[in-house]
Amino acid sequence: MMTRFRYLLVPVLAALLYFAPAIAGGSGAIYSAFVLMAIFAVMAYGLDLIVSDLGEVSLAHTVFFAVGSYTTALLSTRLGAGGWTTLAASLAAALIFATVLGLITLRLREFVFSLVTYAIAVVAATVAQNWSFLGGSDGLRGIPPLDMSFLGISLKAGNDREIWPFAFALLCVVLYLVERFRRSRLGSAAIMSHLNPRLAIMSGVDPQAVRLKVFLFSAPLTAAAGWLYAYQRAYVSADILDSYFLILMLTAVVLIGRRVLLGPLLATMLVLSQEKFLSLGGYADKIVLGSVLVATLAFFPGGLIGLFRRLRSALRTRPSISQEATSLDRTV
Amino acid sequence: MSDRSESFVLRASDLKVAYAGNTALSIEQIDVRRGEVLGVVGANGAGKSTLVNALAGWSRGAPRVSGQVMLDGVDLSAMPPHERARAGLLLVPEGKLVFGEMTVDENLSSLVGMSQDADRRFYDREAVFELFPRLSERRNHLGSQLSGGERQMLGIGRALMLGPRALMLDEPSIGLAPRLVSTVLQTMRTLASTGLAVLLVEQNVRAAIDVVDRLVLLERGRVVAQGPADAMRNDPRIAQAYLGASST
Amino acid sequence: MNFGQQLINGLVMGHAFALVAIGWTVLLGVARLVNFGHGQMYMLGAFVTWFAIATLGMPYLVAIPIAIVVGVLVGLLMQRIMLQATFEQNLVSIMIMTLGFGYVLHGAAALFFGSTGQILDTPLSSKEIAFGDLWLTWQDAAIIVVAIVEFIVLKLIIDRTRIGRLVRMVAEDPKLAELAGVNVRNVYLGVFAFEGAAVAFAGAMVGPRTPILTSMGFDEVIMTFVVVVLGGIGSVTGSYLAGIALGLFTAFFGAMVSPAYTTAAAFVVLIAVLVLRPGGLAAGAR
Numbered sequence: 126m127m128t129r130f131r132y133l134l135v136p137v138l139a140a141l142l143y144f145a146p147a148i149a150g151g152s153g154a155i156y157s158a159f160v161l162m163a164i165f166a167v168m169a170y171g172l173d174l175i176v177s178d179l180g181e182v183s184l185a186h187t188v189f190f191a192v193g194s195y196t197t198a199l200l201s202t203r204l205g206a207g208g209w210t211t212l213a214a215s216l217a218a219a220l221i222f223a224t225v226l227g228l229i230t231l232r233l234r235e236f237v238f239s240l241v242t243y244a245i246a247v248v249a250a251t252v253a254q255n256w257s258f259l260g261g262s263d264g265l266r267g268i269p270p271l272d273m274s275f276l277g278i279s280l281k282a283g284n285d286r287e288i289w290p291f292a293f294a295l296l297c298v299v300l301y302l303v304e305r306f307r308r309s310r311l312g313s314a315a316i317m318s319h320l321n322p323r324l325a326i327m328s329g330v331d332p333q334a335v336r337l338k339v340f341l342f343s344a345p346l347t348a349a350a351g352w353l354y355a356y357q358r359a360y361v362s363a364d365i366l367d368s369y370f371l372i373l374m375l376t377a378v379v380l381i382g383r384r385v386l387l388g389p390l391l392a393t394m395l396v397l398s399q400e401k402f403l404s405l406g407g408y409a410d411k412i413v414l415g416s417v418l419v420a421t422l423a424f425f426p427g428g429l430i431g432l433f434r435r436l437r438s439a440l441r442t443r444p445s446i447s448q449e450a451t452s453l454d455r456t457v
Numbered sequence: 458m459s460d461r462s463e464s465f466v467l468r469a470s471d472l473k474v475a476y477a478g479n480t481a482l483s484i485e486q487i488d489v490r491r492g493e494v495l496g497v498v499g500a501n502g503a504g505k506s507t508l509v510n511a512l513a514g515w516s517r518g519a520p521r522v523s524g525q526v527m528l529d530g531v532d533l534s535a536m537p538p539h540e541r542a543r544a545g546l547l548l549v550p551e552g553k554l555v556f557g558e559m560t561v562d563e564n565l566s567s568l569v570g571m572s573q574d575a576d577r578r579f580y581d582r583e584a585v586f587e588l589f590p591r592l593s594e595r596r597n598h599l600g601s602q603l604s605g606g607e608r609q610m611l612g613i614g615r616a617l618m619l620g621p622r623a624l625m626l627d628e629p630s631i632g633l634a635p636r637l638v639s640t641v642l643q644t645m646r647t648l649a650s651t652g653l654a655v656l657l658v659e660q661n662v663r664a665a666i667d668v669v670d671r672l673v674l675l676e677r678g679r680v681v682a683q684g685p686a687d688a689m690r691n692d693p694r695i696a697q698a699y700l701g702a703s704s705t
Numbered sequence: 706m707n708f709g710q711q712l713i714n715g716l717v718m719g720h721a722f723a724l725v726a727i728g729w730t731v732l733l734g735v736a737r738l739v740n741f742g743h744g745q746m747y748m749l750g751a752f753v754t755w756f757a758i759a760t761l762g763m764p765y766l767v768a769i770p771i772a773i774v775v776g777v778l779v780g781l782l783m784q785r786i787m788l789q790a791t792f793e794q795n796l797v798s799i800m801i802m803t804l805g806f807g808y809v810l811h812g813a814a815a816l817f818f819g820s821t822g823q824i825l826d827t828p829l830s831s832k833e834i835a836f837g838d839l840w841l842t843w844q845d846a847a848i849i850v851v852a853i854v855e856f857i858v859l860k861l862i863i864d865r866t867r868i869g870r871l872v873r874m875v876a877e878d879p880k881l882a883e884l885a886g887v888n889v890r891n892v893y894l895g896v897f898a899f900e901g902a903a904v905a906f907a908g909a910m911v912g913p914r915t916p917i918l919t920s921m922g923f924d925e926v927i928m929t930f931v932v933v934v935l936g937g938i939g940s941v942t943g944s945y946l947a948g949i950a951l952g953l954f955t956a957f958f959g960a961m962v963s964p965a966y967t968t969a970a971a972f973v974v975l976i977a978v979l980v981l982r983p984g985g986l987a988a989g990a991r
Contacts, residue, residue: 176797176801180797181797182797182800182801184804229976229979229980232980233979235796235797236737236739236796236800237934237979239739239800240739240930240934241976241979243741243926243927243930244926244927244930244972244975245972247923247924247926247927247968247972248927248968248969248972250923251965251966251968251969252966252969255965255966368804368807368808368811368923371804372804372805372808375801375804375805376805379801406816408812408813408815408816408820409812409816410812411808411809411811411812411815412809412812412813412816414808415805415806415807415808415809415811415812416805416809418801418802418804418805418808419786419802419805419806419809422790422798422801422802422805423786423787423789423790423802426790426798513884515880515883515884519793537883538883538884539882539883539884539885539886539887539888539889542883542884542885542886543886547884548884550880550881550884553878553881554881555881556873556874556877556878556881557877558873558877559870559873559874559877563870566867566870568867568870568871568885568886568887615885619885619886
């Protein structure tokens with residue numbers, strides 16, 4: 126990338142994105158779309174670390190999202206807690222769940238790990254549906270508007286337009302954290318464990334400890350998205366554990382390309398734009414989303430960026446006779 | 458149909474294997490003739506396994522493979538591994554070469570009705586047991602329960618059941634006691650005398666050179682020397698490879 | 706709680722679980738493939754059967770093969786699309802793709818069959834067999850018989866036939882199998898076709914027991930997962946026994962504690978086993 130211009134580019138892009146909903150007309154629907162894009166992108170970034178960096182499939186991140194939402198809903202409706210309290214509680218709750226989950230799955234192999242996380246999500250959905258403490262099938266209603274006022278500065282958000290700055294801020298914070306993670310030692314250890322576990326071990330990296338730590342780092346990110354989502358929707362119910370969120374997250378992670386910082390954000394924007402502005406109807410949209418996910422992994426596993434690169438090099442050079450690998454998860 | 462006027466059974470031409478721009482193997486031409494044992498030697502990483510894997514149509518990872526592989530006049534270059542095996546180019550790989558969870562009998566079961574080619578000999582189970590009596594004593598044992606030498610015999614036996622025109626072995630002597638090594642290598646000699654073309658990849662040059670007709674020396678993916686075994690014995694580069702292999 | 710009745714319920718449910726899980730046993734054991742679309746394929750089998758009977762007016766015995774054929778086609782299509790990833794043993798891609806497929810199946814089924822619950826009525830599900838105050842429907846009895854027969858046939862095929870040997874070779878080492886002349890790609894296609902057929906068949910047989918919804922399938926995946934892992938991955942006999950055990954556990958737990966949380970309870974049992982013995986209960990786990 127153009128590193129020299131990065132210091133200029135980042136603030137410019139950020140400003141563009143911040144004012145984008147206003148530029149696009151500023152209606153309630155536009156702001157709603159942008160807020161959801163930000164929230165779901167943040168949700169996806171948590172999973173991105175697990176899938177792209179660690180190389181595993183965690184299907185439990187929907188539970189972290191739900192934990193964030195339910196914690197927020199419970200504390201704000203039953204105890205009248207404010208925005209900062211609910212945020213802190215959501216992050217803490219996510220950490221607790223992630224710890225328990227991480228410890229349980231510590232010694233499990235790749236696909237057993239994924240199966241277990243899948244099952245946990247389904248069980249969580251059952252619990253959310255049936256436990257009256259969580260509102261049962263009705264859910265928890267009447268979540269008050271977001272209030273993050275402190276030191277006399279009023280920071281409230283009652284509708285999507287007012288929530289947008291908060292969503293934008295959350296997105297920026299998460300982008301920063303993800304970038305920092307990728308440059309950190311833990312981030313390198315994650316990649317090493319992913320690409321060559323044996324070599325990683327011989328370099329002093331403990332893959333199990335790494336997996337646990339990445340899990341613990343990623344869970345609060347997704348939970349934070351759930352926290353804000355509760356305020357945006359003003360009610361929380363078991364449908365927060367619907368597979369829609371999981372498929373959306375996965376598509377966001379793979380569509381643009383692995384370990385591309387803005388990838389999940391761009392992908393989320395694409396998917397939500399289709400949903401909000403080019404919808405073919407609820408179930409047809411499901412077919413579209415699922416198909417996009419499958420097609421990406423089957424035909425261009427390197428994401429749209431990988432596809433773009435391949436097209437560019439195919440147009441430049443003469444095509445070679447033999448095959449080339451297309452998968453990113455190459456094991457040598 | 459096979460063209461008998463050619464003296465070679467197996468020929469690799471312009472065979473190149475490249476990983477992300479790095480050439481792992483670049484061979485102009487290697488021939489194996491009917492009834493001969495061709496030895497391929499070289500230090501670790503010289504490309505010996507890459508060569509036989511590429512001939513068999515299989516590669517570790519996802520490299521670019523180009524070039525031509527001919528077997529008795531038939532061009533195998535576009536065929537996937539299982540079709541090359543059925544065409545008569547058999548590889549007994551290194552390491553995992555038998556099905557550990559099946560018995561010796563099951564490992565030596567024929568898969569499909571083989572083509573009735575007059576110039577291919579399809580061994581049946583009894584013929585394999587005749588060649589390797591030790592295996593018939595262990596016929597109900599699982600592959601994983603066999604010793605290293607027995608596994609090597611079983612691997613060779615399995616390949617013979619597919620009626621090879623050319624048989625390739627990747628380092629059969631690894632992990633075997635010296636006496637077994639010479640038994641296995643002598644079997645190669647015997648098989649070649651029945652008309653089979655044998656390509657033997659070996660790190661143990663000392664043992665191989667007594668058994669092969671011709672020798673090819675690989676270094677960093679290229680052929681640096683080749684010739685009849687007797688002539689190669691005196692080649693200084695072989696002595697170098699020899700020293701490199703003396704740790705086995 | 707009537708102990709005898711719960712025993713019968715447990716046995717019926719156990720055979721149902723085993724029937725649903727049989728496709729996974731082969732898929733996971735042979736090709737080391739995970740199919741997260743399993744639940745939706747089960748749902749599809751049930752709905753195609755329902756559609757054939759309720760809308761097209763076909764007899765049950767004709768509807769079943771139709772459902773199986775649809776299942777096979779779906780399985781083949783899935784595997785054909787995932788072939789590259791299968792060869793590279795790219796589990797992450799495969800898992801995510803099967804999740805995506807399941808989601809597409811859910812959307813397509815809801816679009817085509819509607820989102821309201823339906824009852825899969827068959828001539829067998831309304832008739833009962835009674836001994837004293839214990840009873841089960843003919844459908845239940847059919848499930849038991851069919852499951853037993855299917856497991857026996859599968860075991861015989863895997864252990865005694867040439868195809869079974871091919872499948873076991875690929876299961877153990879695909880590369881070695883290729884070098885031995887086996888067309889591994891066709892084996893993978895065949896195994897996925899079997900999964901499609903088996904799970905669709907299970908949908909046709911077990912579907913009549915409860916109302917069916919196009920949004921269902923998740924519980925079935927968990928139960929299948931529990932059965933396959935408890936029984937030892939790849940073990941046909943293990944899956945059968947684990948299925949029965951799970952069925953009995955579910956019946957008694959549902960009667961004594963709570964019917965809504967039976968899946969959760971089964972899952973907790975599995976977690977306990979996995980934590981204590983990561984290889985599963987049976988030996989021979991891969």
